[in-house]
Amino acid sequence: MKKCPQLVTFTSGEALLSDTGEKDMVFLDIEMPGMNGIYIGNELKKTYKNVIIFVVTSYSEYLDEAMRFHVFRYLSKPLDKQRLFRNLRDALTCFSTITAKIPVETRQGVHVIPTSQIIAVEAQGRKVTVHTTAQDFLSVQNMNYWSENLPKNCFFQTHRSFIINFEHVTDFDHSTIHLTEPHITAYLTRRKYTAFKNAYLLYLESTR
Numbered sequence: 426m427k428k429c430p431q432l433v434t435f436t437s438g439e440a441l442l443s444d445t446g447e448k449d450m451v452f453l454d455i456e457m458p459g460m461n462g463i464y465i466g467n468e469l470k471k472t473y474k475n476v477i478i479f480v481v482t483s484y485s486e487y488l489d490e491a492m493r494f495h496v497f498r499y500l501s502k503p504l505d506k507q508r509l510f511r512n513l514r515d516a517l518t519c520f521s522t523i524t525a526k527i528p529v530e531t532r533q534g535v536h537v538i539p540t541s542q543i544i545a546v547e548a549q550g551r552k553v554t555v556h557t558t559a560q561d562f563l564s565v566q567n568m569n570y571w572s573e574n575l576p577k578n579c580f581f582q583t584h585r586s587f588i589i590n591f592e593h594v595t596d597f598d599h600s601t602i603h604l605t606e607p608h609i610t611a612y613l614t615r616r617k618y619t620a621f622k623n624a625y626l627l628y629l630e631s632t633r
Contacts, residue, residue: 438465448476450516455482466496475523475541477516522576529555529562536562540579544604545611546571546588556609581624584612591628597621 430449435441438460441451451469453462466478483502497519498512525540544556548568555562555571564571572582582588583602593605599618602611613621 438462441465442468448473449520450477450479452479452481455480477520479512479516518578522579525576527574530565531562532565540576541590541592543575543580543590544593544606545590545609546575547609547611548586556606558605578628581621583617583621584614587611591625594625597625 433444433446435444438453438457442460442465448469451466453466455462457465462480462482466480469476469478477497479498479500480496481500481502481504497516500509500512523539523541526537527540527543529536529538538557538559542557542559544558546564546568547554547556553564553567553571555564568582568585568588571588575588579591580588581591587602589602589604589611595603595605597603597613599615600613602613602621604611
């Protein structure tokens with residue numbers, strides 16, 4: 426049975442910030458009584474790192490400020506219904522990716538972790554290590570398993586020995602990808618450079 430999403434409305438930014446309930450997706454007007462939407466968006470991102478924020482306004486001059494806290498989409502008034510629905514579909518895809526979990530099987534047991542916590546999967550000979558933000562796991566699953574089961578819009582096999590999570594990329598050149606954990610450096614096959622760059626830029630565009 427599918428869980429029906431809970432819809433909640435707030436009469437001010439202060440009321441929204443004082444609410445302790447979990448927030449997955451938020452629609453913010455810029456011009457509100459009291460605190461404006463830019464301030465509220467920044468504060469929400471501090472508490473809910475993965476919250477998907479839509480900014481709704483008729484004032485385009487706020488666009489640059491909204492982008493600084495990684496607003497997902499900027500919707501102009503009056504709202505275009507087709508554009509709204511199209512962006513909602515994109516948001517739901519993004520939400521599914523953020524909240525997705527995957528089992529990591531080791532010799533000690535099975536650990537179920539959010540895919541967003543996986544930094545990279547690395548193969549060294551027959552040993553496959555899943556690097557996560559919490560710890561490293563020695564996986565009994567091979568690289569083919571990880572290549573087939575990780576979300577394609579967030580993960581990329583840059584080399585036969587590496588699958589990386591776009592979310593944790595800090596910079597890259599034609600042969601190397603640096604990740605948020607300094608001790609993990611992934612190889613990038615030269616023939617895959619253009620495909621990787623294009624996929625990474627598309628990922629950044631989808632999460633803005």
